């Protein structure tokens with residue numbers, strides 16, 4: 001399959017927090033493990049899209065998305081990044097079949113950022129799209145006792161995923177077997193196309209911070225900005241005290257603290273600006289530019305160019321003709 005032959009008739013996004021096993025999952029489906037190289041750290045930016053053919057007329061793509069809960073980027077930055085993937089797919093008219101959301105069964109409690117990511121993800125999809133979402137637990141082979149896994153699965157259901165199951169989603173397990181991964185992909189490919197809540201909201205002209213998912217991030221970002229401002233005021237007062245007391249060592253120490261506080265504040269402010277941007281309009285411009293400069297008008301080629309992805313072309317499924 002040449003690069004520009006396929007328009008990627010439809011697409012499935014693989015999502016989940018950093019280290020949940022997204023690249024590993026995709027790697028299991030494709031021949032020769034083309035996208036996961038030994039020795040590469042989790043989170044390494046490598047090939048993030050694989051194309052497959054179901055039959056002569058139907059091709060599809062699996063997209064490895066940036067991990068929620070990245071230690072080096074804030075929630076706002078990650079949400080913006082993931083949203084761009086969804087907006088580009090939508091604006092290019094690529095049909096979305098669903099999302100496989102990966103979760104490590106080895107994580108012993110759902111708390112803090114994991115919970116926030118679940119909530120953000122839920123709002124990003126919206127109730128109407130849950131039928132096209134599968135929560136897939138990974139790393140079962142690392143559990144000493146499978147019963148612990150079953151209990152955690154039940155907790156996931158009770159604490160969080162139950163609402164999604166009520167609307168057609170379900171929880172499944174990835175046991176590392178390529179056939180299991182293929183079956184999950186096939187399940188989504190057999191579904192009707194889906195439109196996500198955030199895609200609808202952005203179509204209506206909302207800014208990212210006005211969307212249901214974006215508003216969670218925007219609220220905590222405002223709190224962080226307020227806290228960080230108060231911290232700078234406190235340090236400022238302490239510096240004034242150190243100057244009055246002619247304490248040069250303390251003053252120097254506080255000035256360093258002030259520098260750090262300022263750079264945190266600036267980072268939060270930048271993220272706030274990004275959340276206020278009209279993502280839809282920006283993406284439309286990007287697509288326009290890439291269409292002009294790209295040799296191939298194929299939607300998948302433009303998708304990769306706008307998002308800066310590299311791809312692997314292969315026959316994902318070892319059997320065709322479903």
Ligand SMILES: Nc1nc2c(ncn2[C@@H]2O[C@H](COP(=O)(O)OP(=O)(O)OP(=O)(O)O)[C@@H](O)[C@H]2O)c(=O)[nH]1
Pocket residue numbers: 016017018019020021022023024025041042043044065066067068138139140141142174175176
């Ligand atoms: N034993 C075991 N290891 C796994 C499994 N899934 C993933 N891993 C390993 O866990 C590490 C993280 O997996 P990745 O696939 O890189 O995770 P990711 O979700 O792509 O992470 P990011 O790219 O950071 O978002 C890798 O070393 C994988 O080989 C699994 O089911 N069992």
Ligand SMILES: [Mg+2]
Pocket residue numbers: 022023024042043044064
């Ligand atoms: Mg990865």
